[in-house]
Amino acid sequence: MSAGQPDRLETFIDDVDRLVRSTDDEHELTARTAELLSDLLAEGYRLPPEAAQVAEGRQMTYPLHIAADGSWSMASVVWDVGQRTKVHTHETWGAVGVYSGAELEVRYVKPAVDAPVAPLVPAGEARWEVGQVTVCCTTDDDIHAVVAVGDEPTIGIHVYGADIGSIRRRSYDPATGEYQWFVHGWDSPTSLNRSGPALPAHPR
Numbered sequence: 001m002s003a004g005q006p007d008r009l010e011t012f013i014d015d016v017d018r019l020v021r022s023t024d025d026e027h028e029l030t031a032r033t034a035e036l037l038s039d040l041l042a043e044g045y046r047l048p049p050e051a052a053q054v055a056e057g058r059q060m061t062y063p064l065h066i067a068a069d070g071s072w073s074m075a076s077v078v079w080d081v082g083q084r085t086k087v088h089t090h091e092t093w094g095a096v097g098v099y100s101g102a103e104l105e106v107r108y109v110k111p112a113v114d115a116p117v118a119p120l121v122p123a124g125e126a127r128w129e130v131g132q133v134t135v136c137c138t139t140d141d142d143i144h145a146v147v148a149v150g151d152e153p154t155i156g157i158h159v160y161g162a163d164i165g166s167i168r169r170r171s172y173d174p175a176t177g178e179y180q181w182f183v184h185g186w187d188s189p190t191s192l193n194r195s196g197p198a199l200p201a202h203p204r
């Protein structure tokens with residue numbers, strides 16, 4: 001990424017990297033990452049323009065950093081107005097800061113590993129505005145859908161405890177509890193020129 005504020009981004013990456021190597025406690029990791037994200041947004045950090053481009057038909061997930069050992073990653077996720085995800089898991093911890101627009105998050109209870117397939121149980125909704133940070137997930141509590149509800153494209157800065165573009169995650173039908181595994185992949189500005197979505201038109 002060539003523009004934006006690379007020095008500030010590097011500082012953030014160094015801070016998260018130190019944090020990730022200091023503990024395995026997902027609640028501590030998410031709480032402290034949320035603080036770092038909140039500071040980043042409060043300081044007026046600006047993304048490089050190529051990491052803020054919308055696409056027709058689906059949201060884009062641009063890598064801002066992927067740890068060499070896959071232990072964590074950072075993304076800008078960009079939805080045009082009205083775009084939404086399917087109900088999905090993350091299978092790791094994560095925190096999200098809203099950079100522009102607004103995000104409606106619809107949460108569900110994560111079924112136990114050995115639970116029979118059954119309709120998902122709703123766990124509430126929340127609307128997140130610019131500057132707000134949410135802990136979207138710990139491995140045991142990580143099912144939601146997201147809708148871009150602002151008047152302008154919704155962009156989130158996301159930090160996850162894995163290479164979120166490469167790990168296997170679940171996409172649910174909340175009405176039945178049936179799910180499918182998927183690997184989301186990563187986008188790049190050149191993805192904008194593809195003819196039609198080559199990646200699942202859902203989770204972030």
Ligand SMILES: [Fe+2]
Binds near residue numbers: 088089090
């Ligand atoms: Fe998500």
